Structure formats: C-alpha cells, structure tokens
Amino acid sequence: MVASPNPDAEESAISRLVLWNIDLTLLDVGQVMRAAYAEAFEKVTGEPLVYLTSASGRTDSEMFFEFCARNYVELEPDTEVLGDFLAALEASFASRHEQLLAKGRVMPGAAASLAAVAALPDTVQTVVSGSTRANAIAKLVAFGLDTHLNLAVGGFGSVNYPKSSLIQSIRLHASGEGGRAYAEDETVFVTGSAPDVRAALIGGAIPVAVLNGSTTEGQLRDAGAQIVLPDLSDPRAVMTAVHQATTR
Known part of the structure; x- marks a missing residue:
C-alpha cells in the first residue's frame, strides 16, 4: 500500500x-456543447447536424470531419471550412454563457x-x-x-x-x-x-x-x-x- x-x-x-x-x-457541459456544435455545423455547411459522434478522446477538429462524414456533407478540397467551423463554434459557445452555468456542473x-x-x-x-x-x-x-x-x-x-x-x-x-x-x-x-x-x-x-x-x-x-x-x-x-x- x-x-x-x-x-x-x-x-x-x-x-x-x-x-x-x-x-x-x-x-x-455536454448539453451546451451539443447545441453549440449543431449551430456551428449548420452555419458553415448549410446542413443540419443530425448524426452526432462521440467526443471521447477527440478534438473539435477531428469531430468536425466525423460530423461531415456521418451527415453526408462533402467538403471542397483546400477550403478553410475547418477554421470557419471552429470560429463559429467559439461564437456559439460564448453566446451560451448563461446556459453553461444553468446546465453545466x-x-x-x-x-x-x-x-x-x-x-x-x-x-x-x-x-x-x-x-x-x-x-x-x-x-x-x-x-x-x-x-x-x-x-x-x-x-x-x-x-x-x-x-x-x-x-x-x-x-x-x-x-x-x-x-x-x-x-x-x-x-x-x-x-x-x-x-x-x-x-x-x-x-x-x-x-x-x-x-x-x-x-x-x-x-x-x-x-x-x-x-x-x-x-x-x-x-x-x-x-x-x-x-x-x-x-x-
């Protein structure tokens, strides 16, 4: 011992x-993050985030491409869509500060x-x-x-x-x-x-x-x-x- x-x-x-x-x-703060993911994804791809993926062990960058694959969203090569998604995700999450305190623990x-x-x-x-x-x-x-x-x-x-x-x-x-x-x-x-x-x-x-x-x-x-x-x-x-x- x-x-x-x-x-x-x-x-x-x-x-x-x-x-x-x-x-x-x-x-x-899973509830708040899921809402932020959905809003940011639809903003940059124009498609709703219907199918989620596990966040366990993954970064937001990895998850974005998994979201695209699972929701049949094709990306144009050499675009800056990942950067756009991360920026939109930060904005969406920041707008949910009150929800963060109410629903997070x-x-x-x-x-x-x-x-x-x-x-x-x-x-x-x-x-x-x-x-x-x-x-x-x-x-x-x-x-x-x-x-x-x-x-x-x-x-x-x-x-x-x-x-x-x-x-x-x-x-x-x-x-x-x-x-x-x-x-x-x-x-x-x-x-x-x-x-x-x-x-x-x-x-x-x-x-x-x-x-x-x-x-x-x-x-x-x-x-x-x-x-x-x-x-x-x-x-x-x-x-x-x-x-x-x-x-x-």
Whole structure:
C-alpha cells in the first residue's frame, strides 16, 4: 500500500507535469456543447447536424470531419471550412454563457483535487482538451477551475492534431524555450476516457483514470490504465495517485 505523500518529507523534489482532461473529468457541459456544435455545423455547411459522434478522446477538429462524414456533407478540397467551423463554434459557445452555468456542473471533488495536486512540490498543472483554447478556458473560468492551472502551456483542439500529439508537444515544450522536456515518468494525464488513456500512452504520459459514469473500470484498464480512481471526491487519494505515478 502506498503511503499518503507528504511533500515536505520528500528527499528531493520531483518534477511533475500533470495534465487534466476537462469534459467529464473536471466538469460536464455536454448539453451546451451539443447545441453549440449543431449551430456551428449548420452555419458553415448549410446542413443540419443530425448524426452526432462521440467526443471521447477527440478534438473539435477531428469531430468536425466525423460530423461531415456521418451527415453526408462533402467538403471542397483546400477550403478553410475547418477554421470557419471552429470560429463559429467559439461564437456559439460564448453566446451560451448563461446556459453553461444553468446546465453545466463541476464534477465532485474537482476543485479540491486541483488544489491538492498543486500542493505537490515542483508540479505544473495544465489541460489537454479537445475543445478550442477559447472554449476550454471559458469552461474552466465559468466554474472557477482555472486557479491552479497554467493554461499557457495547455493543449487544445484548435489545431488538427490528435490528443496523443498534444500530450507529446506539451511534454517537450512546457518548460519554455530552452527548458528541458518532461520525461514520460514525470508526466501524468488525469482522465475518465478510455481513448484518452490510449492517447496518454502514445503521447508519453502515465494515465490516472477516473470513473465518471460513462466508462467502466474494465474499459479503462483494458485501455492501459493501471491506476483507476472511483471519482475525484477524495483529493488526498488523487494527490496520492499522482505522487505514486511519478515517484521513481
């Protein structure tokens, strides 16, 4: 059994990069996002968004092309339609701020867990989100979850890369120009999604999985997670899991 970490008692500080998934890990704004997707899609394609796709582990850029395929929308080559969609999505989401607060919710223990992990020495926390930078930050700020996060070094769905590439890029560049890269055993990705667990392993991070009601423990372990938490309601357990994952 791993003892609860005592930051003051560590023999030496361990550099840690802790990445958090946002949706269904820190908060849930699914209803609002679905409405924003539908409005933005119809605005840029002229067609209704009838068939959705799973957002689990995907970026908004990836989802747009999946929306097009599932709704039989043909795109002209070399168009800037993806950029138009992302801009429309940000505008649509921004217009729903009141709905965000009314229909969204913070996952139990999320704020306290962010604060607990921030207490670990030499630790940087940020996010890896499928949402665009503007939408991801808007979600976090709306619910006061941005306090302990360095969002300047986060990875977002504003670019057309999978989450595994975003994770790898953050590891290499989070310390700033000329800074060292974070090693794989110094990097943790906290998420409740099986595709995110696989992305963590590909991108060079240790997944700390959290049950959120949409994925089973078996699915998370089958994807490669060795650490699975029942939720974020015990901040000490979350801090212990991060400590355990990054202690060499």
